[in-house]
Amino acid sequence: MTATPRDTPTADDLRPLPYRLRWRPEGIFPGAHPGRGEGAEGEFRRHVSLLRQPDPRRIDLRVSLRDPYGELHVRQFAPRRAVPVAMLVDLSGSMRFGAAVAGPVAELGALLALSAVRSGDNFALFGCDDGVNEAASLPLSRRRGLEAEVRERLMAARPRGAGAAGLFEASGRLPGRRSLVFLVSDFLMPAGEIERLLDALWRHDVVPVVLRDGALEEDLPRWGLIELGDLETGAARLVFMRPALRARWLRAARARQAALAGLFARRGLRPVTLKDALDTDALAQRLMEG
Amino acid sequence: MNAAGAVWEGLTRGWGVDHPAVLALLLLAVLPLLATPFRRRGIAAASLIPDDPLSRLLGAGLRLAGIVAMVALVLGLAGLHRREQSVEREGTGAHLVLLLDRSSSMDNSFAGRAPTGDQESKSAAAKRLLAEFVARRPHDRIAVAAFSTSPMPVLPLTDHHEVVDAAIDAIDRPGLAFTDVGRGLALAFSSFADDTDEASRAVLLVSDGAALIDRRVQEALRDAAARTPLHLYWLFLRTRGAQGIYDVPASGDDSAQANPERHLHLFLQSLGLPYRAFEATSPEAVAQAISEIDRQETRPIRYAERIPRRDLARPAFLIAALAVALLLAAKLAERQLRPAGRRLAGATPLPAADLRRAA
Numbered sequence: 001m002t003a004t005p006r007d008t009p010t011a012d013d014l015r016p017l018p019y020r021l022r023w024r025p026e027g028i029f030p031g032a033h034p035g036r037g038e039g040a041e042g043e044f045r046r047h048v049s050l051l052r053q054p055d056p057r058r059i060d061l062r063v064s065l066r067d068p069y070g071e072l073h074v075r076q077f078a079p080r081r082a083v084p085v086a087m088l089v090d091l092s093g094s095m096r097f098g099a100a101v102a103g104p105v106a107e108l109g110a111l112l113a114l115s116a117v118r119s120g121d122n123f124a125l126f127g128c129d130d131g132v133n134e135a136a137s138l139p140l141s142r143r144r145g146l147e148a149e150v151r152e153r154l155m156a157a158r159p160r161g162a163g164a165a166g167l168f169e170a171s172g173r174l175p176g177r178r179s180l181v182f183l184v185s186d187f188l189m190p191a192g193e194i195e196r197l198l199d200a201l202w203r204h205d206v207v208p209v210v211l212r213d214g215a216l217e218e219d220l221p222r223w224g225l226i227e228l229g230d231l232e233t234g235a236a237r238l239v240f241m242r243p244a245l246r247a248r249w250l251r252a253a254r255a256r257q258a259a260l261a262g263l264f265a266r267r268g269l270r271p272v273t274l275k276d277a278l279d280t281d282a283l284a285q286r287l288m289e290g
Numbered sequence: 291m292n293a294a295g296a297v298w299e300g301l302t303r304g305w306g307v308d309h310p311a312v313l314a315l316l317l318l319a320v321l322p323l324l325a326t327p328f329r330r331r332g333i334a335a336a337s338l339i340p341d342d343p344l345s346r347l348l349g350a351g352l353r354l355a356g357i358v359a360m361v362a363l364v365l366g367l368a369g370l371h372r373r374e375q376s377v378e379r380e381g382t383g384a385h386l387v388l389l390l391d392r393s394s395s396m397d398n399s400f401a402g403r404a405p406t407g408d409q410e411s412k413s414a415a416a417k418r419l420l421a422e423f424v425a426r427r428p429h430d431r432i433a434v435a436a437f438s439t440s441p442m443p444v445l446p447l448t449d450h451h452e453v454v455d456a457a458i459d460a461i462d463r464p465g466l467a468f469t470d471v472g473r474g475l476a477l478a479f480s481s482f483a484d485d486t487d488e489a490s491r492a493v494l495l496v497s498d499g500a501a502l503i504d505r506r507v508q509e510a511l512r513d514a515a516a517r518t519p520l521h522l523y524w525l526f527l528r529t530r531g532a533q534g535i536y537d538v539p540a541s542g543d544d545s546a547q548a549n550p551e552r553h554l555h556l557f558l559q560s561l562g563l564p565y566r567a568f569e570a571t572s573p574e575a576v577a578q579a580i581s582e583i584d585r586q587e588t589r590p591i592r593y594a595e596r597i598p599r600r601d602l603a604r605p606a607f608l609i610a611a612l613a614v615a616l617l618l619a620a621k622l623a624e625r626q627l628r629p630a631g632r633r634l635a636g637a638t639p640l641p642a643a644d645l646r647r648a649a
Contacts, residue, residue: 097332225623226626226627227329228333238352239342245345252340
C-alpha cells in the first residue's frame with residue numbers, strides 16, 4: 001500500500017501516477033491493465049465447463065464436486081496486460097523557449113517513466129528534431145531507474161532545427177500494437193501538419209501535452225520595447241508593446257488555443273496543458289479519467 | 291577612372307574633412323544593420339506576434355538612428371567642414387578705380403590754408419566721404435591708385451573692402467609736391483587691362499588741381515581710352531579763389547600752362563568717354579558730387595561673394611548625440627519576457643497508491 005520507492009535517486013520527489021485506459025490492450029505480456037479475452041491468470045471472472053475451455057490445469061475441484069450433474073468446471077480469469085507507453089518530445093527550435101524541455105518536460109518525462117515502470121509497462125522516449133535524436137531517446141524498457149535516465153537525457157537535450165520531421169519518423173518507430181503515446185509539443189506548427197501527425201499516430205492512444213508559457217500570454221508587459229527572434233527561423237522583430245497590442249496579442253493567442261482545442265476535439269483527443277510548471281494533480285486526474 | 295574622379299571631385303568640391311583616414315570608420319555604419327542595442331529574446335514562433343506596423347516603423351527608425359549616430363560621429367571626428375567658397379551673385383555696382391591726388395596741397399583746407407580748429411583739410415574730407423561712399427557700395431570691386439610726382443599703384447581691383455577702407459584711410463598722410471595727372475590716369479586705365487568682366491567701369495579722379503599733360507602721355511591716354519570703355523568722373527576739390535574748370539579766362543591767356551584745370555577738363559572731354567566733372571568748393575559740395583556718382587554707377591554687376599569655411603563637426607556631434615539619446619531612450623524602455631520554464635512545479639505529490647488497485 002505504501003511502497004515508497006527508495007531505489008532511485010529522485011524517488012523522494014517523484015510519486016508515480018496511476019493511469020487507466022479506456023481501451024483493452026492487446027498482447028501477451030502480463031501487466032496492470034484489464035486486457036482483452038479470457039486468460040489463465042488475473043482476476044477471477046467465472047466458471048465455465050471444461051468442454052468450453054479445455055484447460056484441465058484450471059479445473060476447480062470444489063465447484064466440480066458440488067455440481068449435481070457431475071460436470072467439470074474450469075476457472076476463467078480476466079487477463080491483465082501491459083501496454084507500451086511512449087513519450088514523443090518535440091525538440092525543434094521553438095521548444096527552446098524558456099528552457100521548457102529541461103524543466104517541466106523533463107519532469108513530466110521522469111514522472112511518466114516512473115509511473116509506467118511501476119505499472120509494469122514498458123516506456124520509450126523519442127526526442128524528435130529533424131529526425132529522431134538518439135541522444136534524447138530511449139528504447140522500450142521497464143528497468144529500474146529509467147526515470148532518472150529519462151530526466152537526464154531530456155535535460156541534456158538541445159532543441160534545434162525546424163519542423164516536425166522527427167515526430168513523423170518517431171511515429172513510424174512506435175510499437176505495432178496500440179500504445180499510450182504522450183505527444184509533447186508546443187503545437188505551433190501549421191494545423192495541416194498537426195493533422196497529418198495525428199493521422200500517422202492513428203493506431204495509438206494519443207495524449208497531446210500542449211506546452212504554453214505565461215510569459216507570452218498573461219505576463220506580457222503593458223509598455224516597452226522587446227526584440228524577439230524566432231527560435232526556428234532566426235527572424236528578428238522589434239515589438240513596441242502597448243495595451244492595444246497586448247490585447248490583440250492575447251486575442252490571437254486565445255484564438256489559436258481554441259483552434260487547437262477544436263482540432264483535438266474532432267479526433268476525440270483530450271489534451272493536457274503544460275503551462276509554466278508541471279501540475280501533477282491535474283495530470284493525475286486526467287490520467288485516471290483514462 | 292577619370293570620370294569617377296571627376297564625379298568624386300564634383301561631390302566633394304564644397305566639402306572637406308581634416309582627417310580623411312578617419313573616414314574609413316564609416317564602415318562601422320553598417321553595424322546597426324547587423325545588430326541592435328536590444329537583447330534579443332527568443333520566441334517560439336514569430337507567428338505568435340501580431341503584425342504591427344508601428345513596431346516595424348519604430349524598428350526601422352531605431353536602425354536609422356544607429357546609422358545616423360555612427361555616420362555623424364565619424365564625420366565629426368574626421369572634422370567635416372564646408373570649404374571656403376565664392377558664390378557668384380547679381381547685384382548693382384561697378385568696377386571702380388579711385389585715383390587720388392597725393393600732392394601736398396590736398397592737406398590744406400578748402401580755403402587754401404593749413405586747417406585749423408574745426409576746419410577740415412581737403413584730403414580728410416575726401417577720405418571721410420570716400421569711406422562712406424565705399425561703405426554704401428558693398429558689391430563694387432575697387433582699385434586705389436594715387437599720384438603725385440609719379441603714379442603709385444596702391445591696390446589692384448579687389449572685393450576686400452577692409453583693404454580699400456585702409457587705403458582710403460591713408461590718403462590724408464602728408465603728400466608730396468607735384469601733380470602728375472596724366473600718368474596717374476594712365477595707371478588708372480591700366481588697372482582695367484586684365485579685367486574681362488562686363489561690369490560697368492569707372493575711374494574717379496579726386497584732385498585739387500591739375501597739371502600739364504605731356505603730349506606723349508596724351509597720346510597714350512587717348513589710345514587707352516579707345517581700348518577701355520569706362521566712365522570718368524573728376525571730383526575737383528576747388529580751393530577758394532583758385533581757377534575753376536569752367537572758367538574761360540580772358541582771351542590770350544587761355545593756355546594749358548596758365549589754366550591746367552580747364553585744359554585737363556577739355557582734354558578729358560575730348561577722350562570720347564562718358565565723362566563728368568564735379569567742381570566742389572566745400573565738403574558739402576563733395577558729398578553731393580559723390581552721391582551723384584553713386585546714383586550713376588548702378589548697373590547690374592556679377593560679383594563673387596566669399597563664404598568662409600564653416601566647421602560642421604559641432605553640428606555633427608549634436609546630431610550624433612540626439613541619435614544616441616534616442617537609442618538610449620529606446621534601450622531604457624526595453625522590457626523582457628520572463629519565461630517560467632525553469633521553475634519546477636511546487637505541487638504537492640500525490641500520496642503513493644497501489645497502482646494495481648488503482649488501475
